Every structure is written in structure tokens, then in C-alpha cells.
Amino acid sequence: MTGPWIPLLAVLFQAAPAAAPAYRQTYDIYIRGERIGTERVTEILDPSGNIVSSSEHDMFLTDGLSTSRVTFETRMTLGRGGTVPSSCSLHYTSGNSGDYYEVSVQDGRIRRVLQRGGMKTEAEGKAGADTVIFDFNVYHQFDYVARRYDFKKRGRQLFQNFVPIVGAEVPLALTHVDDGELEHAQGKIPVRNFRVELMGVLAGAFSVDRDNRLVRLLVLDKDLEVLRRDLSPAP
Numbered sequence: 001m002t003g004p005w006i007p008l009l010a011v012l013f014q015a016a017p018a019a020a021p022a023y024r025q026t027y028d029i030y031i032r033g034e035r036i037g038t039e040r041v042t043e044i045l046d047p048s049g050n051i052v053s054s055s056e057h058d059m060f061l062t063d064g065l066s067t068s069r070v071t072f073e074t075r076m077t078l079g080r081g082g083t084v085p086s087s088c089s090l091h092y093t094s095g096n097s098g099d100y101y102e103v104s105v106q107d108g109r110i111r112r113v114l115q116r117g118g119m120k121t122e123a124e125g126k127a128g129a130d131t132v133i134f135d136f137n138v139y140h141q142f143d144y145v146a147r148r149y150d151f152k153k154r155g156r157q158l159f160q161n162f163v164p165i166v167g168a169e170v171p172l173a174l175t176h177v178d179d180g181e182l183e184h185a186q187g188k189i190p191v192r193n194f195r196v197e198l199m200g201v202l203a204g205a206f207s208v209d210r211d212n213r214l215v216r217l218l219v220l221d222k223d224l225e226v227l228r229r230d231l232s233p234a235p
Helices: 005-012 139-147
Strands: 023-031 034-045 051-062 067-079 084-092 100-106 109-116 119-126 131-133 156-163 168-184 187-198 202-208 214-219 224-228
Touching (some): 131 139, 139 187, 187 214
Parallel strands (some): 131 156
Antiparallel strands (some): 023 034, 034 051, 067 084, 109 119, 156 168, 214 224
């Protein structure tokens, strides 16, 4: 076969281009007021219309004597308007441990595989209508938790949060406190303010913009602040 068909077939059989990011964001992570790392987030829509969220984390952690660099990557797939997770994973990219976890949700069950220190364990739980998957070291996931809040009911709302590292449910409570404005160097941004309680783990406050995107997180008892990059003070 010759002639104009050859270039046409070459076009038809080209590999499909990668989906363009639908959303990108960078957060700065502070401990006791000192910037110790970043979280970079990218979202795309897959061919089925699910949100596929990926993040890269780079932090320098100290115990007071020495400082080590910790890096890891995450991935989560969410359906139904970005509220219902079907899978998530975390893989450490620093060091030689190869530690990771992978979580899948199917037929009302959550299954988690965890590798830590060369040992692999599995855990399984029930996935209900009020189930979320939230890793308290992955801050942009507050986006997806905030979307689950029912503003018609308001008040303190409880979710059964499957924590991948633990491999079990830890109740998570959200309370919408108020709507307001967050002042920063460039002006003010309208925000919704929430109180969050992860039972026995942390209690703090976070703010999202009107698109339910994380703007700021404060956990005072851990001296932790997470701030959207464009709102961070100049280095």
C-alpha cells in the first residue's frame, strides 16, 4: 500500500498523548515556623472521567542531632465527582527500604498491602457510604475530605477514615466553623474554615477556597503549618 494512505495510517496509529494536567498546586510545609519541605500535586482526568491525583513530597526532618531527607510519591483515583476513592498508593523514593502501601476498594471492601522494613502485611476493612481514605502525612487530601462535608446538615460530621499506614479505621470529624477571608502578602482570599479531628492522632484547623482546594492547615500541638505556595512568605 502506497500513496497518501501511509501518512494517514501513521497518524492513526500514533500513541495517544498523555492527558494534560487538569490541576496543579504546590504547598510549603513548616515545622515551628521553619520551612522543611514541599508537597507538589497534579491531577488529571482519566478516560472514564475519574480524577487521578498524584503528589511528590520532599522533606528534611531532624531529631535535633541529625537531619535526613525523606521523599515519597502518592497516587489516588477518585470517582463520582472526586469524592469516592477506588485506589491509592504511597511509595518511598528516599533510602533503600522500598517501603510502600497500596490500597484498593472493590465491592464494599478495602484491601491494603503494606511493605515496611522488608516485611509485607495485609489488612482488610469494610467500605461504607461514610468511608474516606485519608493519610495524615498527605495534606492535599483535605481537598477530597472537604468535598464530603454536607452543608445542608452542617454541624460536626463523622466519617470512617481508613488510614493506610495503620490498616484500620480511625474516625475523622469535620466541623464547618465559618466562612471568611485569609490575609496574605498579595491581599485576601475567600475561604471556608473547618475544624478537623482525627481521633487520637491530631486536631487542627484548615481552610479551603471556594473550589474546596486546601489553602492552609494548622496543627498547633505538632507545630505544623501547611501553606499554599503562592501565599507563603518570600524565602
